[in-house]
Amino acid sequence: MAAFDTLASSWRSAEDPTTNGEGALLDHARQLDRFLADVERRAFRIAQIALRDVDDALDAVQDAMTKLASRYAARPAAEWRPLFHRILENTIRDVQRRRTIRRRVMAWVPTWRPDDDSSVEEPADLAADPSPHGAERAMHAQALERLEESLRALPARQRQAFVLRNLEGLDIAETAAAMACSEGSVKTHYSRAVHALRARLGEVW
Amino acid sequence: MANRVPVDWEARSRALYEESIATLDLRTRSRLTEARHAALDAARRPRAAVGRMLPRWSWLVAGVAAALLMAVVLRIAMPSGGAAAGTEGSAARAEDAGLVASADPADDPVRMMSEDADFYTWAAGVAASADAGRTE
Numbered sequence: 001m002a003a004f005d006t007l008a009s010s011w012r013s014a015e016d017p018t019t020n021g022e023g024a025l026l027d028h029a030r031q032l033d034r035f036l037a038d039v040e041r042r043a044f045r046i047a048q049i050a051l052r053d054v055d056d057a058l059d060a061v062q063d064a065m066t067k068l069a070s071r072y073a074a075r076p077a078a079e080w081r082p083l084f085h086r087i088l089e090n091t092i093r094d095v096q097r098r099r100t101i102r103r104r105v106m107a108w109v110p111t112w113r114p115d116d117d118s119s120v121e122e123p124a125d126l127a128a129d130p131s132p133h134g135a136e137r138a139m140h141a142q143a144l145e146r147l148e149e150s151l152r153a154l155p156a157r158q159r160q161a162f163v164l165r166n167l168e169g170l171d172i173a174e175t176a177a178a179m180a181c182s183e184g185s186v187k188t189h190y191s192r193a194v195h196a197l198r199a200r201l202g203e204v205w
Numbered sequence: 206m207a208n209r210v211p212v213d214w215e216a217r218s219r220a221l222y223e224e225s226i227a228t229l230d231l232r233t234r235s236r237l238t239e240a241r242h243a244a245l246d247a248a249r250r251p252r253a254a255v256g257r258m259l260p261r262w263s264w265l266v267a268g269v270a271a272a273l274l275m276a277v278v279l280r281i282a283m284p285s286g287g288a289a290a291g292t293e294g295s296a297a298r299a300e301d302a303g304l305v306a307s308a309d310p311a312d313d314p315v316r317m318m319s320e321d322a323d324f325y326t327w328a329a330g331v332a333a334s335a336d337a338g339r340t341e
Contacts, residue, residue, distance in 0.1 A: 033245060036241050036245070037238075040238075040240070040241055041229055041234070041237060042226055044229070044237055045222065045226050045229075054233065058233075058237065061237065062240035062241075065240065065241055065244035065245070066243075066248055069245055069247075069248030069249075073248065140221060140224065143217075143221055144221045144222075147218055147221060166218060166219060167218065167219055167222045169219075197218075198214070
């Protein structure tokens with residue numbers, strides 16, 4: 001593969017008719033587009049579970065996509081997935097950190113009130129659905145809400161291990177790459193996450 | 206470990222998660238597509254040469270330096286104001302001096318003696334002759 005650092009340089013090379021293998025480079029860029037299209041909804045759900053806010057989740061996903069495309073487009077496509085999850089998790093953590101700082105600063109303002117979660121669809125809203133599948137939808141939504149609440153209650157590393165291993169289906173090596181830790185640490189975090197979730201949700205959840 | 210989790214428990218959480226992805230509303234999907242296009246466009250735009258060469262934190266340093274420079278420029282630009290203040294100060298001091306100068310000389314014995322030396326010489330002579338008359 002030609003040596004280029006960013007998607008911009010790869011595209012520039014691809015647009016340059018004098019460059020050899022421009023078709024391959026353009027394919028690479030298209031491949032990245034396809035990868036992002038495949039992963040965007042899942043990434044949004046991961047961010048939404050962690051941040052509990054639609055707009056913040058969308059911003060986090062866009063940030064992560066931009067960073068991947070700007071900095072790591074030249075990496076082999078097989079590396080994109082763990083890289084993307086690592087970037088996304090860092091972005092989520094940045095948002096959470098900013099929120100914490102904002103809360104601490106704004107706590108000094110007498111008229112300030114913390115943001116409510118009005119953008120989150122509550123299971124009670126779904127229960128009002130009069131369609132034949134309304135009750136079933138409500139039950140699923142309630143179960144999902146409990147799962148998400150339990151995931152949010154986990155320490156960040158445990159949540160990340162559970163989401164990547166169980167919900168995203170990454171193998172241990174990919175999860176370790178995404179979490180920037182050893183495979184042993186992944187197993188430990190995952191095991192603790194499972195125990196904590198079972199304790200919160202119960203065996204019959 | 207993972208194998209201690211009941212399969213249905215693990216599978217159920219995964220199924221719920223997949224369902225929540227599949228049933229994402231159209232608006233969110235559309236916003237995600239826009240976000241992807243924006244991200245790819247942003248990545249496609251070549252950054253300025255300076256932007257490529259400098260690390261991200263350098264912009265923070267540059268911002269602080271600019272603020273400091275502004276403070277210095279303002280401080281230097283103050284002389285007009287500062288000079289005015291200085292002029293005002295010296296004028297006030299001169300006014301004070303005038304006030305002191307125009308004060309009653311009787312309040313200052315040294316000044317009084319230096320200004321009316323003739324008077325005191327005359328008074329001393331009168332006193333001396335009076336004493337001489339008394340002793341005679």
